[in-house]
Amino acid sequence: MSGVRVLVGTRKGAFILTSDAARKDWEVSGPHFAGIEVYHVKGSPVDPNRIYASQTSSWFGQVIQRSDDGGKTWAPAGNDFRYVGNPGTHQWYDGTQHPWEFKRVWHLEPSLTERDTVYAGAEDAALFKSTDGGHTWDELPGLRSVKGPLWQPGAGGMCLHTIILDPQDANRIYVAISAAGAFRTDDGGQTFVPINKGLISPYELPDPTAEVGHCVHNLAMHPSRPGVLFMQKHWDVMRSDNAGEMWHEISGNLPSDFGFPIAVHAHEPETVYVVPIKSDSEHYPPEGKLRVYRSRAGGDEWEALTEGLPQEDCYVNVLRDAMCVDTLDPCGVYFGTTGGQVYVSADSGDHWQAIVRDLPAVLSVEVQTLQ
């Protein structure tokens, strides 16, 4: 019997929410790693019972936790993340240069094909790879060589927050960094190229069309069309039809084109979801109405999805890794808020219900579709 397992990272631990395919009745387990920030939790597509969690603490640092039984039990894996060579400096908030310092892992991306291979996106921005199930980590330093000294931290830190593996080309990986932009490797991580043409950031960069430095918030891709990418930038929702070589804006009729997450429907590659946020200085929904916006046209034309979501006095945020889709039919859409709610729509966004309402602030939401 099929079902779903939703993996939720919060400011005070991780939670696992499970349901059958109806996605109406839910069981909640947790908190796992109680009291500690869990930036991201994600399962392996090769072995769904293998789940990685990024546990991070300002006091005691980074720990990668791993479960091999679907989240019932956990054990610490590796926590030694070292940059290759002298990492040098990057741009600081005030424009001066600042030493590169490892702080935490924002995102974990298990391999699509290898059970023991997993990638980690770090702050200060770098891409790490483990081929032994997370016990040891090696940096892929070619990324930082793409004008790293010009990168700068966004408000949340200089984090590599998005890793997308191309299901049709094992050597192609997309990553995104706040605030450096989007990058692509076509050789398995040895070298990277910036893929930021078409992005315009007049309020963030002295050169609005600079090659690097853009505050990309999230990328999304449908696995059947790995050359088509969708982007939620600091401001602007963007699309590329050529693997990031050029982007064009698809914000269209959105009430605000600022936001954090973006997701693509599991069975409709032209159906895209965003959650508009009022502005960079007001991180909550416009008009206090929590609305997911859906485009069935690959952008530009957006419809508000509100059924079951609070439409007054709602001032939560939805962070970049806190929205995802399952692969059931109809497609399930999930997102978590900084107010501690995790919402699900079991019908592609038409109707929503809260799975939980009172978790700590939600940092990330991932879902596993279980057969």
Place this chain on the structure above:
Amino acid sequence: MSNRIRVVLPQHLRTLAGVGREVEVNVAAPVTQRAILDALEAAYPMLRGTIRDQVTLQRRAFVRFFACGQDWSHESPDAPLPGDVVNGKEPFMVVGAMAGG
């Protein structure tokens, strides 16, 4: 000569290491912060990087070391610790710094 040193850990590190409030480690003389932490990390490898930086071995900013009613956080990691820590009368305490409300 090896000394049996008592080490008190904060809650999160107890959970991570799967131990209780206090553990004991064998430390050869001279008993210093560095020697205790080396022994602690050898016995509990999952604690590497949680108390001091993996590369520099510097104390993490929000970690403090207390012993015999004194704050040893800013002393040299190679300074000898008090006799009461060496003879096991008093523990060496790893403490999460106060931060927040």
